Amino acid sequence: MDKSAKEFLINILETPSPSGYEVPVQNIVREYVGTFADEVRTDLHGNVIASCNPSAELRVMYAGHADQIGLLVTYIDENGFIYTNTIGGWDPQQLIGQRMTIYTANGPIPAIIARKPIHLLNEEERKQVVKLKELWLDVGAKDQKEAKEIVAIGDPVTLELGYQEMRNNMANSPGMDDKTGLWVCVEAARRAKERGGLNVALHVASTVQEEIGLRGATTSTYGIDPHVGVAVDVTHATDCPTIEKFQEGEVKLGGGPVCYRGANMNPVVVEYMRAAGKTASIPLQWGAQGRGTGTDANAMQLARGGVATGLVSVPNRYMHSAVEMVSLDDLDACADLLAEFALSIPADADFTPR
Structure with a gap:
């Protein structure tokens, strides 16, 4: 991971983006992708779409969501204490005693939740x-x-944001779900563009409002109208206590990208991904899902007349908490895998299952 890519990762992790309030992080995304993409646009929903080789006939879309879970100010009582509703799926136990930040019209306000x-x-x-x-x-x-x-009804709230590196090239931060997936999509496109030889139009969508119903993926996929779509999100690492591998599969931090098979995944896309991992000497972990996934891949697959869809995931410990933890090596491997995948697709590829 080079210096500029790492700075981009830290910047998006330390910038707030609760669902519906993604503008600050999308500004960072727009500036960064502008350094390599041939075209950059923002749609009316707030999705940022960066395109490389956009005139090619076969369209490939990568989607990573920019939004994170948060809270929303709903009431201020007579003593000045502030009550909220959730944005996205929270375990309230995770919130007790946390330092929080309220994002107001006049800037961030520190708070504690108790x-x-x-x-x-x-x-x-x-x-x-x-x-x-x-x-x-x-x-x-x-x-x-x-x-x-100082605080208005409707102001968004997040956990106190902050990136911290750990032993063995691990890192923790709130919002690893899914700013790491967003980073992978962007970085994969940058690496593919720098290597040269793209035969397809590669569109990267920094999607909004995934945490409240895959909404940005629905609108951006309709707008891009891709033939092939790959969502990049996080998945549960099962290499820690209390998680049952026989239910969730075996997924390790540092074990590499997790590629999914199942009803939400086009089998031709899966085989292209398998081949890309072999070509690039990237070890793959495998997951299975027998129905639509709770990721942007589900919305992508069902857009318009249907999209040949894949799902690549970043192993993540402690999802939807203040200490989400990933391996930086996994992020690099995911970006390399998706760069190789895009470069491996010929202009006349057919992803129809047969």
């Missing part, structure tokens, strides 16, 4: 799983009037 201390919980309360409505944000305001002067 509940009644354990010393004051009665016996019945201690047995119950906490609900989001029992948590509140505290910005240090002395009353409702002061809080309303």
